[in-house]
Amino acid sequence: MTDLLAPSVVPPTSDADPFADEHLRDPGPLHRALREAGPVVHLARYDVHALARYEEVHAALVDWQTFESGAGVGLSNFRHEKPWRPPSLLLDADPPAHDAPRRVLREILAPPALRRLSAAWRSVAEDLVDDVLAQGAEFDAYAALAKAFPLRVFPDAVGLPPGDRDNLLPYGNVAFNAFGPRNALVAADAHRVAELSAWVNAQCVREVLDDDGFGARIWAAADRGDLTHEQAPLVVRSLLTAGVDTTVHGLSAALYAFSTHPEQWQRLRERPELARVAFDEAVRWQSPVQ
Structure with missing residues (x-):
C-alpha cells in the first residue's frame, strides 16, 4: 500500500472537486471515475491523494501507523492549522490516545x-x-x-x-x-x-x-x-x-430506496425479517457520509 504513495510512483491526476455540489448530490459518477483511474489518484485542486477502491481504502483504515488520524481526518492538517474546535478523541486520534474513549x-x-x-x-x-x-x-x-x-x-x-x-x-x-x-x-x-x-x-x-x-x-x-x-x-x-446526522441520512437512504424501488418495499412487507438486511443495503447504496 505504501509503495503506491512512494515518490517513485506517479499516480494519475484528476482536477475533480469531490466537494462540489454536483458530486455531493450524486457522488456515484465521480467514485466510478476515481476507481477506474487507479488505486491512488492525485486530486490536483487540493494537492491530496484519493483512494476509491475497496482494497486500498480498507488497507489505509487498518494501518493507523502509516495513515494517521491524529492530525485530522479532513483536508486540514492540525500540525500546521489550528482546528476549529478541540479535536475529537474518537475521530481525530490514534492509539494509544484513542483507546480509552473507544473502550x-x-x-x-x-x-x-x-x-x-x-x-x-x-x-x-x-x-x-x-x-x-x-x-x-x-x-x-x-x-x-x-x-x-x-x-x-x-x-x-x-x-x-x-x-x-x-x-x-x-x-x-x-x-x-x-x-x-x-x-x-x-x-x-x-x-x-x-x-x-x-x-x-x-x-x-x-x-x-x-x-x-x-x-x-x-x-x-x-x-x-x-x-x-x-x-x-x-x-x-x-x-x-x-x-444524529448519520442516522437521519441513513433513514433517508432507506426511504429513498423503497420509494424508487417499490417492488423491494413489497418484498419487505411480505418478509419483514429482511428489515436489517434491507437497511444495511440502503446505507451501502446511499452512504450517509460523503
Whole structure:
C-alpha cells in the first residue's frame, strides 16, 4: 500500500472537486471515475491523494501507523492549522490516545444496552408513523420520519434536556463541512459556528445530563478512572456530533430506496425479517457520509 504513495510512483491526476455540489448530490459518477483511474489518484485542486477502491481504502483504515488520524481526518492538517474546535478523541486520534474513549463507548453502546432501549424507540417510531398516516396520502418523509425520529430518541438516550434539540442538525452540518475546503458550504454557516459550538459544549457537562443516559455513563467512567474528567465532555460531544446526522441520512437512504424501488418495499412487507438486511443495503447504496 505504501509503495503506491512512494515518490517513485506517479499516480494519475484528476482536477475533480469531490466537494462540489454536483458530486455531493450524486457522488456515484465521480467514485466510478476515481476507481477506474487507479488505486491512488492525485486530486490536483487540493494537492491530496484519493483512494476509491475497496482494497486500498480498507488497507489505509487498518494501518493507523502509516495513515494517521491524529492530525485530522479532513483536508486540514492540525500540525500546521489550528482546528476549529478541540479535536475529537474518537475521530481525530490514534492509539494509544484513542483507546480509552473507544473502550468506554464500546461498553456503553454494547448490544445489551441498546436492546434495553428498543421498546421505547419502537413506541416512538409507531407514534410517528401514526401521525404521518393521519395527515393524508402525501408527506415529507425526510421531515416527518427521517429527521423527526432521531431528534426524539437519540438526545433522550444521551440524556440531553428537552430544549433546542434542533441545534444538533446545524451543528452536525458545520462539523461535517469542516472536513472539506473553506467553500460556500462552510461560509454559509460561519456566522453560527460560535453559537452552535457553545450550545453543544454546554450540553456535555455533567450537571446538564440526565442521570441515566449515555452521557452520565461516560462521566461515571471518568469517575472510575477509565477516562480523565477532561476527556469526558469531548466523548459526549462525539456522540452528539456523529449520532444524529448519520442516522437521519441513513433513514433517508432507506426511504429513498423503497420509494424508487417499490417492488423491494413489497418484498419487505411480505418478509419483514429482511428489515436489517434491507437497511444495511440502503446505507451501502446511499452512504450517509460523503
